[in-house]
Amino acid sequence: MSSLTLDKVYKYYGPQLCVLKDINIDVASGEFLVLLGPSGCGKSTLLHAIAGLHQISSGTIALGGNVLNDVPCQNRDIAMVFQSYALYPSMTVAENISFPLEMRSVPRAKRQKAVSDVAALLQIGHLLDRKPSQLSGGQRQRVAIGRALVREPSLFLFDEPLSNLDALLRVEMRTELKKLHQRMGRTTVYVTHDQIEAMTLASRIAILDKGIVQQLGTPNEVYNRPANLFVANFIGSPR
Numbered sequence: 001m002s003s004l005t006l007d008k009v010y011k012y013y014g015p016q017l018c019v020l021k022d023i024n025i026d027v028a029s030g031e032f033l034v035l036l037g038p039s040g041c042g043k044s045t046l047l048h049a050i051a052g053l054h055q056i057s058s059g060t061i062a063l064g065g066n067v068l069n070d071v072p073c074q075n076r077d078i079a080m081v082f083q084s085y086a087l088y089p090s091m092t093v094a095e096n097i098s099f100p101l102e103m104r105s106v107p108r109a110k111r112q113k114a115v116s117d118v119a120a121l122l123q124i125g126h127l128l129d130r131k132p133s134q135l136s137g138g139q140r141q142r143v144a145i146g147r148a149l150v151r152e153p154s155l156f157l158f159d160e161p162l163s164n165l166d167a168l169l170r171v172e173m174r175t176e177l178k179k180l181h182q183r184m185g186r187t188t189v190y191v192t193h194d195q196i197e198a199m200t201l202a203s204r205i206a207i208l209d210k211g212i213v214q215q216l217g218t219p220n221e222v223y224n225r226p227a228n229l230f231v232a233n234f235i236g237s238p239r
């Protein structure tokens with residue numbers, strides 16, 4: 001069981017600036033939830049709070065029924081993929097993917113097997129000896145995804161992972177991410193400001209504006225029955 005529960009989550013930056021207001025979201029085990037909203041609405045803040053990169057001001061975050069609030073990020077069994085690939089430039093692709101396992105003292109033979117499995121899945125087996133500087137943007141993002149996959153976490157977090165890629169590659173990677181999720185079935189929270197990306201990937205979408213969830217529903221529901229004018233305008237619902 002790796003359902004994620006966000007219960008009455010608030011986040012303040014200083015006494016005046018409330019960037020997350022009463023966030024209540026249940027993400028079922030294996031679900032692909034997309035957090036969609038305009039720039040500055042609080043998407044990254046929420047994702048970072050789930051990952052444990054910063055504390056929330058109040059509320060509860062739980063994974064598989066275990067409260068995470070006071071669990072340090074390295075003990076959360078969560079892997080995150082960022083918009084910037086954040087690969088280690090001096091390491092090869094294989095070393096980059098293997099690194100999280102090395103940190104956990106996984107034996108060498110097991111690491112090699114895990115790296116080659118993930119590389120096969122992401123079709124980067126031929127790139128394992130290269131350095132990140134010798135890769136295209138799409139290839140780098142695949143390596144970053146590989147480094148998250150290799151840990152086999154209970155929860156995947158993605159923060160606009162495709163927004164640095166050109167339009168064609170974005171569509172291709174979107175399709176691949178969808179296939180990957182269908183194959184692995186891991187609980188995923190995926191942040192984007194791209195409506196089409198949200199509609200194609202999500203089992204449900206949480207639409208955020210000014211730190212408030214405006215609507216939580218299936219792509220079909222938010223598109224055909226927008227809860228308010230903001231959602232209708234943002235999604236581009238028919239009038």
Ligand code: ADP
Binds near residue numbers: 038041046
């Ligand atoms: P998004 O990812 O949706 O673009 P963010 O979560 O990055 O939005 O930011 C939400 C709001 O919080 C913005 O108004 C941003 O300026 C503010 N913010 C983000 N990080 C900090 C910080 N460390 N200190 C103060 N304000 C911040």
Ligand code: MG
Binds near residue numbers: 043044045
């Ligand atoms: Mg952001």
